[in-house]
Amino acid sequence: MPVLRTNILANYAGQVWMALMGIVFIPVYIKLLGMEAFGLVGLMLSIQSLSMLFDLGMGGALNRELARRVHDSSATHTLGDLVRTFEWLVWPIALMIVVAVWLASGPLANHWLHPEDLSREVTAHAITIMGLAVALQWPSSFYANGLSGLERQPALNLINAGFATLRGAGVLAVLYWVSPTISAFMWWFAAVGACQTLVSAAALWRLLPTGAKSRAVFRSAELRAAGRFAGGLVAIMSLSVMLTQLDRIVISATLPLVELGYFSLAMSVAAGMGRMIQPMFNALYPRYSRLVSLGQQDLLTKLYHLSNQCLAVVVAAVAAILMVFGQDVIYLWTGDAATAAMLATPLSLLVAGTALNGLMNLPYALQLAHGWTRLTVSSNLVALLLGIPFCIWAVEHHGITGAASLWLVINLAFVAISIPLMHRRLLRGDLFSWYVRDLCPPMIAAATVALAAGWLLPSLPRNLHGILLLAIASSTTLLCAAMAAPQVRELVRQQLGRWVGLLP
Template structure:
């Protein structure tokens, strides 16, 4: 069962769930030890990583795509080494640009009331090193992933995250509670993580062919074309996904940005939970795209349904219980007058993130077919319309208005991608997808969440119990109802993960 579909799915979700849980566990400690403004600088680390992610330019996804297909070990090794050399060069350039521009970023971008410009500039230089190394790790993670070692790659990712996000708290407590220590620890963890992933990837390749010493020093044209298309997509995507944080970090004080970052973390839950499922599907999409339309249809149908019964319940939990979840998570670190504002922001951000999560299977299906032009069209429109609207909302209507462009952009993108994919690339009736994958899970999840919301309002009680019961019942009722309408046994569930091979 080491690399079976169910093992890969479990490991994918284990890695993502741990990353999610670790945020909920550790962020309150960061705020308690360092303060909300210093935590905002940690949030800026995440923001900068998101911005420079365009530098990946699809190279890690190209590795996954090429490695998941039936190519020879020598071909894979050549692709790996050529892309690695290009990636290293790009990372060195980015690291240098951030270091040289750190003073300008500290002075013109961030608004700090307590941290001196020179100190802030130093932190930004450290952030540049740590974030660039973390970006580079995605290449080696993608290599292991594409080689079919999803279980192993996710195991390493979990261990890395434990040290990077968890053990650092002990370092801050027992050594020195400063941002300098925090960022240096990130650099050390990221560097060790890269070395381990690279050694493991090369070891697997060489076990398939012991004569891997030389490689052709040229990237094939089809991969260059793919990476070229992905470069533009990555730039547009980085701007669109991080635009709200870029604008809030530049318009509002760091303290307000820190609070917005808390709301943003919660709103990312649907995407975080949807990503491992679609990443699992991407190699299957790549495998079936050019040769087996029937298996591609089956895989797409299963993935989209699984995605819906996972993200709808979680989204409605956050929509109905934002204040309760905030208090449970970081209540002592949040000023009482901020709960109402943050609750409104979370509800709106979650709606936009739900639309974004539903796009994931569509996006990866188009990638598997090397059809990047549609995502480029989508991204350009998002930038031209969304960024000015986002700035206008933030500047003139405050923090509560920031999420509105996020909702409009992602809803429009979902409609556009659904139209393209169902018209050109998938042989499934749209009515089947719309009713089975969207409408039924939506209404079941909404109904269960609303019922438990009313029960909580009337009776009070342990909020954790309400959250757990709501999530589990929503998923189980969705599966049960689907079995009934498809005339399966109530206990049947293997069809959910029994993907074509």
């Protein structure tokens, strides 16, 4: 448990910092580049997500296998071969991404996007560099999965946080002193992405057990062994990417490019909340996998409910504050009252959907730990088939607000339907506990406190006083949510008892 606790804390520290680096400079980017060019940044994020389709399940398979083998002395010598085998696929795929985006740059600029201020030539050139930037950073997620499987989250987060800082803050120097253009922006992201991938690769190879690093070779048997599980991950990833990018694809095809910029701005805030979810998954998926492989069902059940309550506390608190104070947050961040008012409703919908999606993460980790992918594949496929016509209709009639509603509806259905189906097979009899004990108490407490704070503070001034009031409201909401969760409350009580015992 101490290692798990350290990994979770390291993940949260890293994700909080990366979230700050990802959003704090956005108003400056918009000021220097313009909202239309920032729409291309949103397109880059979509291409980055779409590029995960080419992962072919390798990252998730590597994570699971390293977690299962690293503590098995009879299997540690195979770890180097496992990594080397997947590497022979990773790098050619990265090259393929560059070529694919380059070939698509002209059609995207001339026939898909609707730029008004940027020329078609500038747009196409930016998309070409965008493809290089995505491809150079793409392999880093593979190596990050490896570090996560080894449960080396402190090292992983140090790397990610360092390069997030270099990427987010460093590009300002390029924009101010070299060239305030979208092309310069993309070139910087390409350079930082290449460095991040190389450093991540070196870290993974360095942290592998000594016996695994000597004479690592390609072994087709590793691909065959991982084939079925990786195939399920490919299907899940493909459908998930299409679901998460469906709204932006429809917006980019039907609305002006500037609307994609506004939607990307709202998504940046919601994605920042999503970073509060990922640390738990990254730390617990390898631990779930280990407990499943060892057959320790009682420990797995106990950890599952404790971790879900911890996640529910964080998700409920952050979501409640962003939904109640969303307009104030955007105004404090951008200083643009009109933009804040326009994005208040879309942001609330996106945050609610992201919160529900976050609550699905640990049940999903449990499914992957058991090697079960069929449920998620089926759920995503049904959601995509129903979501495409809904999204087209919603965007045509309600613009970006309609697009945001798709994310909420899909995840509401997942929580209501997929979780009961999962608990018919895994941890049977624990469904009621997941809904009533793990989720409801922190969610009700967070919603109550946040609404009360919103009533007491109808608007926040854009100054240090406003930031302080928001921080107090957020801290109070988080504390009340934590105290409402039974196992979290007991964990806090035990920790306080240990600290008090050390005092004179």
